[in-house]
Amino acid sequence: MDYNNFFKSKLDNLKDEGLYRTFREIDRHQNLFPKALEYNEGHNREVEIWCSNDYLNMSQHPEVMQTCIDVISELGTGSGGTRNISGTSSYHVGLEKCLAELHNKDRALVFPSAYTANQSTISILCKNIDDIEIFSDELNHASLIEGIRNSGAKYHIFKHNNIDDLEKKLNDCDIEKPKLIVCESIYSMEGIRSPLKEIVRLAKKYNSLTYLDEVHSVGLYGPSGSGIAAELGIDRDIDIINGTLSKSFGQMGGYIAANADLIDYIRSFAPGFIFTSSINPSVAAASIKSIEISKVAETLRLKIRENSSIIREGLRSVNIPFIDNESHIVPILVKGPLECKQISKLLLDDFGIYIQPVFYPTVPKGEERLRVTITPKHSKADIDNFISCINEAWNILNFERAESKNLNSRA
Ligand SMILES: Cc1ncc(COP(=O)(O)O)c(C=O)c1O
Known part of the structure; x- marks a missing residue:
């Protein structure tokens, strides 16, 4: 095979379709x-x-930047390993406490990005639950889709924000089977909210777990910027809340927040959490500072x-x-x-x-x-x-x- 020709022709096709991306510096x-x-x-x-x-604009907030600089002076730049092998600092633990509190959950778990948090959590969760079926909004983010596909579980895509279609699909599924509904609270490319209260109602009716991506709402909506589930008073009804440290909080990394056993389960089984280096301690510390400031912003x-x-x-x-x-x-x-x-x-x-x-x-x-x-x-x-x-x-x-x-x- 002429590998270079293959890559070049794929790129030429992309350019012909007008879909080639250029990055501005x-x-x-x-x-x-x-x-x-x-x-x-x-x-x-x-x-x-x-x-x-x-x-x-938290990435340029003077106190957040100073915190980052202070922790680099104290601990250096890299974390030095995976969370299990020397990569858990007091700042990682502090950040997870802070995130659990923000989302009114028992515990939180930090990943290198919200992308890996979504992908790894959903895939390991569903891989290990026999016969689980997943119900996913058609406009869900690529990271959620990857997690769903990688799990190997049967999945159904419901029409965007369409409660009737979701209910029809849930209803067609055996009530005894385990289920997971996956959605976002604000769809990033449209800025439109999902009908979250209705989704939670259906989840209860059909005995389904719920996974909510709050990446574009944390820091901006809800009491102290704790997200839309909290704004609606249903944060305790959502099983897993996902968020990012890289948007409103201006840092790098992602997380999930959930009950203690679920977090311990993901911590113990998800390859995307276990086999990668943890975020830099300075980033964890800057995230804590940024969340503190955002809460009162x-x-x-x-x-x-x-x-x-x-x-x-x-x-x-x-x-x-x-x-x-x-x-x-x-x-x-x-x-x-x-x-x-x-x-x-x-x-x-x-x-x-x-x-x-x-x-x-x-x-x-x-x-x-x-x-x-x-x-x-x-x-x-x-x-x-x-x-x-x-x-x-x-x-x-x-x-x-x-x-x-x-x-x-x-x-
Ligand atoms: C809805 C949604 N979820 C997850 C992510 C991934 O976030 P991160 O940049 O922390 O990987 C994004 C990124 O833009 C997103 O839009």
Whole structure:
């Protein structure tokens, strides 16, 4: 076999379909955010970021940075091993306590990322429960899908946020069989919430376990930023809550929170937890500090709500189509991967506005978008400038204008 030819032809196909990804080099200097420096062929210039998941800008919070520096001075950089073999520091243990408390659960378990947390937990959970059947929302994140597929268990995909379809599928399954429902609390590419209370009601009715990905809600929603399950008062009803340290908390790593036996079970059996080095102690310590600060960051959360309303109003006023929701995520619909790349490039090159285009496989084909994320650091002047730039770019490219879209109707 001509291996190189194989790789090259696969890449050529990807390029022909407009699905090839290019990474822009963006240095987010502290104190500048949402401004940053873009490096391009030896030059650098100031741009403004509109697609960061550092939702509360905790990665550049002075106290969080100082904590990280202090712990590096104290313990060095790496953790030195897996959790079992010299890689558990007092900061790892402290972080797990802090996360368990945040989610009102007995215990938590930290992984190198929320991706591995999802993938490893679901796969080992379902691999070992005979005859379990999994019920998964059709827009679930790749990490959840990987976990489900790797488990080898039988799975059913229910229509996005569609309770009737979920119930029909649960009802078709033998009531005696073990079950797991897997969903997210806010879908990251649409900013729309799942009908969580209804899902919990069905889980009880059909005797199913529940697995909830709160990656895009922790830090931002619920009491002290503890997530949407907590906001709805059903955190104790969800069996496993998953979250990340890399978005609102501005660090690196992911976790699950659940009852003591379940956590001990995953800790003892999940290869994706056992056979990998633990996160750096400095990252664990910075995460604790970041969570402490986020818990009392009501002003920042309020500012995000205000900013997202202003940006939605601005887009509405110039008839640029977006998915309407009440979250910090504003998906602007640009159908077609090439068109999406084109406007993203124009915005960056001519207006200094950085939003990465999002296309397949991150979103279904035909649903390409610019996923705008709003932070408390974006000012009213930044938002006004953003609306004016995108409006002009829309004119230059002669894109169709339309009203916003309420995707809840998809259900
Ligand atoms: C819904 C969802 N779950 C999990 C992850 C993985 O998070 P992490 O970056 O911590 O691996 C992501 C990443 O963007 C996500 O969007």
